[in-house]
Amino acid sequence: MTGLLAVANGAAPISVAQNVGFGAIALLMVVGAWRCVTTSNVVHAALWLVLVLAGAAAQYVLMAAEFVAVTQVLVYVGAIVVLFLFGIMLTRSPIGGDAELSRANKASAAVTGLAMVALLGFTLVDTFGGDRLPADLAPTTASQVSDAVFSRYLLPFEAVSILLTAALVGAIVIARKE
Amino acid sequence: MLTYAWIIPALPALSFVLILAVGKRLPKGGSEIGLATLAVCFVLAVGVGVGWVQRVNSPPKVDEAALTARSLAGQETTPSGERRVAPAGEAGAGALPGGARTGEGAAPGGEGSPAGAGAGEGGAGQGEAGTAEAAPVPAVVRTVTWFQSGGVRFTAGTMVDGLSAMMLVLVSLISLLVHVYSTDYVAGDRRYTHYFAFLSLFTASMLMFVLTQSTLQLIVGWELVGLCSFALIGHWWEEKPNSNAALKAFITNRVGDIGLIVGMIVLYFAAGRSFDIIRINSMANAGQIRHLLLLVASVSLIAAVMSKSGQFILHTWLPDAMAGPTPVSALIHAATMVVAGIYMVARLYPVFFRGLSIGTANINLLAVVGAVTLVFGALLAFVQSDIKKVLAYSTVSQLGYMVMALGVGGWTAALFHLVTHAFFKACLFLGAGSMSHACHHSFDMKKDYGGLRRRMPITFWTFMIGTGALVAIPPLSGFWSKDEILASANGLGGPGGYKIMLVMGIIGAFCTAGYMTRAVWYCFFGEPRGAAAEHPPRENGPRITVPLMVLAGITLVIGFVNVPTNGWFSWVPDGWALRFENYVQPRAAYFVSGGGFRQPVFTPWIAVVSTGAGLLGVLLAYLWFWRGLGPHGITARNRVARAGYRVLESRYGLDVLYTDWIVGSIKGPIARAAYWVNQKVLDGVVNGAGREAVKAGHFVYDRIDQGVVDTIVNGSGATAEGSGQILRKQQTGRVQTYGAYLFAGATVLAAIFVILAAN
Amino acid sequence: MMLAQLSYWQQSILRVLLVLAAVLLPAGTFVYVFLFKVVSFMQSRLGPMEAGPYGSMQLLAEVGKSLQKEDITPERADRTLFKLAPYLVVGTVLLVYLAVPFGPDAYFANLDAGVFYALAVSSISVIGVLIAGWASANKYSLLGGLRAAGQLIAYELPMVLAVIGVVIQAGTLNLQGIVAAQAGGRIFGFGALGLPYFVTQLVGLVIFLIAMQAELTQTPFDMPVAESELVTGFITEYTGLRFLLFFIGEFASVGAFSALAATLFLGGWYFPGLDIDANYMNVLGPVILFAKIMLLAFVVFWVRFTYPRFREDQLQRFAWKFLIPLALANIFVTMILKVAF
């Protein structure tokens, strides 16, 4: 993590560190996502998910989207995963894991997933083959993001706020005992 | 003062918050905050009114060079290029965004139009009715940028001209009186504080609505008013009918709101992406917007007027809205909120005037809607036994008059009637409330009233004054305004005039007189019945009677603000005549000028005929009720009469149409039809495919030689059944399975597209 | 600055060591000064006196004792997670310290969204607590973990909202920027004192301190570890080194949150009258900040030793029905004043 922050501060040669960082994090993320959807223990799945989410935040830092990275940590890791853990514990998940967490017939899902990876991979390589990210990305400041949100994207912002209110009310109504 | 008009709506809004926050802890439950605020509001509103009068008397010199320079600095270029319109809100848009700005905008008199600025001789006394064109008096506009999104600047602000100043005074005065009245009327109520909070919010939204400078803010005010109306109608929501009535009002208004929003969006684009009312009006007036767009916009907006101002077929919520406390009925459903529709038409009058070709065509939607409403509403008032419902239908009918007046081009007449009606109808409603307050909270005048004349003299006399004004007996206020409406129907609108509307108006006057006399009979004359007989009612305290007397007093004199000048009135000095028209009607490019727009002219024979019709109505009702003459009991004997009575009693069956036919048809047959389709068609395809094929197989098996085609037949039948079974199994009911199909299908489709694109 | 001449890996090691020092130093000091001594004086006793002068070495003795203890894992526990949880809790504290500035150049990372980052990272510790409770395979632990998580979530909101007032006033999310804004502020035109935000954001400070108390699960918000009901909640099954880690985590977070509060409300490493850009502030700054941390931590422990515990429902109600509305009102007022002046 410190290395990443140093990178974000511009203290280290950018490209090598970035590529190494990307590779390591990406590997962690893929493993985490893989374990998240295959492990037989749902609490473990949630923790693998944390790994993926934190990795995503790190990737955002690599792409100079610092504010989004911090939001990702605050909302996903701090709130959503905790909600998941809450949900898991309130629905009495056993400690040893649950052999029936996944359905027996995984073939169709695997085929779908593989087909999707193959298709997306082919298309992406075909389309964006050698495109490079700009090397001189300056970290996005919070003020830039807020200026964008409150001017150009104000209407979507309002829509999201209404959606959040609706979701809040809806969640309370559904979860409430009659 | 005029630039600080925003304080007037801001105060009650603040009072709403304050009452909600601390009202319950105060000794008077928050009503003192509301009262004090409204008193201040009223004083400020009068200040605005006086300020406006001064402005009209000595119009500010419009520095045309400066105006032009300012509009050049802005991004404005008018499409036609021939004539520059410099609407106040847009002028100098290059100024600091977010900063408050005061503009003395409004285009100068309109160089191109026949009634140019040159016609004005300055000064106040514009004597000649029908040709009142004076020096332009621009509205005082103040805008701030509300927010900005995607390059569109949404402004909020105030626009003070004669119309809004008049409405400010009207709303704040009636609201003040209603506040005073309510402290007694709803004393001891469970939600006393809540009630006053919403009265404040209602007043705030109405004041904001009338001060609006942009159509966006107008929509906001409109909806806020509707919301408060919903809350106040359902004030006693514990009883089912009340909450139903509130819902009905809200939902009926939603129907019209669609029209409002559609209309405003059309206008927004028609005026070159602007919410600015002055800009929209100026462009409409100058003919810079295509007629078709104006027609679409005005027809859509008429839907909104129909719902908000209770026009025929969407009026059904208004009588039901009487479920709220009576002061609310007086404030909202007689004096202020229901006139929102009228106000909106008046504010955007050039749009309607040009869009509906008022003044050149002999008939238009607005006039028809108004005329139909005024007659049908009046007829309905005959069969009500609930005094408030009589008044409610009377309101519907009078609103019909106003809409009709606007439809025939009588802008001043409509607004004048709005003012007089607000006062006398508020007086009548509060009088009805006073009676009910004394008679065990009953509103059934047939069952529980009677003989109240001696028991409640103040209520009686104020009610009589209100009735007189409503019946349009000279010289009470209703006479002047109703007569002006009829004169407009006669004189305006091209060669033929609106003769049908004139006839309808006179019929309406006759009916009005009839049902009001009937109501007066049931309330004040005859023997006490029901509650009035059991507990002899007594006159209410001063907090109820004083507002009544104030309103009655105003009703007596308010008619004289627009005394005509011609005919019998030529002796009236110029400084006294047509004050209303002089001060209220905007005189700037954002109001209609030319194109057939004229002022109504006092016509003696119409005054005589309409008054005669009214008196005839009074006389007939008098003979019927007091003298017992006429075919009493005809509804029991005559089938035609009974059928007519039934139709009226069921309110033309509109409620039945709405609840049973429209809702019922959706609930019943359509749902059933959908179910049938689901059962027979969809399931049939899946299951039936197999089953029918099996049947076919059996058919063939039985009739045709088994030995030869046996295997083929059986095979095909089994295949069909099998495929049916397979299809059936696909419908597992598990969302994930569907998700799997979705993703797999999407992948396959995407793959196909990729392959196609690659080739 | 000296750091700049070192190579990257040297810098990294130095940073790690400094963070460890920044975490452990206050934590140890708190335990000794407050938990051992101040509480003793409040209760009219001496506290540890044997180990070292005034018992100053007692802490080391305690650490040594804990390290010697048997490392027990409950039989039915989820072993991996059970072992992981304490590290997760301590780790987040280290991450919070990364964002706190100690001087004009003495910082680990000068993040643009520093406050936001610190709050985001501090919220991760909830996961550690939940896991600890769940993985112990113990009813009391699980209940303690759930309570802790519910409480941390409930009080995270008022804390974030209280900070927003400061952010609005300073106009930046950067902690250095907030320190500078306080150093350069004026009270009614009088600039000699700067404008530490506890003057204008007193409500915010109070909310922050209350929420902090709850986030740290210190009394009166210690329902998750209420020994009369839950033994010691999610720490029940932990022994030896892992218990020690939770212990360090608890006191280190007191330091971390106090550091945040000191930076946000008390002017951070700056003290009125000093030159904000001077090089000596890199040395003096940490000392000043440390003094302020001690002051705030004293308040935390003072309250801890003084008040009785809330009931669980009272605790939730207090957060949702009182603190959050109050914090929103504070934001609203700050907003208006910011626009007005």
Added chain:
Amino acid sequence: MLLNEFLLLGAVLFSLGVYGVIVRRNGVAVLMAIELILNAVNINFIAFSAMNRDLGGQVFALFVIAIAAAEVGVGLAIVLAIYRNRRSVDLEAVDLMKG
């Protein structure tokens, strides 16, 4: 840094999420898989935002995060409601709409 590194990472995460959505029987686990999908999308948003030097991608990533929070809140409420009625969060058993 190649743009494709990020996009391919997103593609892999997305597909794993899809796999999880299809294969999981536990309601909470399905929601987690959905989070994977959303994160994959977010990575794409940020990558294109960096590529085109346009803040829109970051802003919409923020919106996605906010909406994900709402989605999890409602989703978990539904799962809890199912659990309360059936004492199980097995989605295989939730097939009232079976044909």
